[in-house]
Amino acid sequence: MNRLLLCFSLLLGSIKIFATAQIPDLLVYKGDTLMLYANPLELLPNIDSFRNKMFGRKVVGSTACWRGYQAEWTVINQELFLTAIYSCSDEDERPKADLKKLFGEKCKEGKVGADWVSAKIIAPQGKRLYYVHMGYESLYEFENEFQFKKGKLLQVIIYDNSKSRSSIYSQDSVLRKFIYSHINWEILHEDSIVAKIVVQFSANEQGVIDQIKVMRGHSQVYDQEAIRVVHSIPEWDVFYRRGKHERRAWNLPIHFSPENRKNYAQ
Known part of the structure; x- marks a missing residue:
């Protein structure tokens, strides 16, 4: 869906903002593999000293993987474990970090208890309702909120965003035609x-x-004509996040010009 005409501002909570949509960490929970809208490994106090040791060479990040790795996590018996760290490289077989070398005795049977994680972590699930080319802000049908305290899973809350819907009028070509033909x-x-x-x-x-x-x-x-014609748009996108309506502010430029007058005036 082409929305290049529009720019929107998001009110974000504690999620860090990145300029590009990110390759997410993965969470294995009850047999399902979910995306994580968080990077629990970054909560390690000494993460910077780990970063260059992960793959035996300096990690090269990218705009889609600023941290240089993709971590895999697994919930076992209500406890969070780090089970793998993969490089974000474009190689056919991505290098995999040796957890034993990184964590020493803390690594047992190929996994590391994530006792440093005390946070609420979102894992989206279901149909993608809206794509945002920034950070972890794309909107999905459901959001699972995992609440951890020192690596222990306290509870999981599932939020229903299915009342979100898209309007045909937020499509660039449709909106442009509507605006200028209704001036x-x-x-x-x-x-x-x-x-x-x-x-x-x-x-x-x-x-x-x-x-x-x-x-x-x-x-x-x-100015008044611009306000009137925007107010006359029959419907607009509706967004729900964490199960609640999320009001978004959209900035729309309207060009009053001889060319648009000629092309659209009735």
């Missing part, structure tokens, strides 16, 4: 005017756009 060009008498107005808006649980403000304006008549 009342007759009230904008100055045909030669070129004005770029940026409107910020958000929608409620029903997908109704109910909050609008001008971030960059031109004049009262142009």
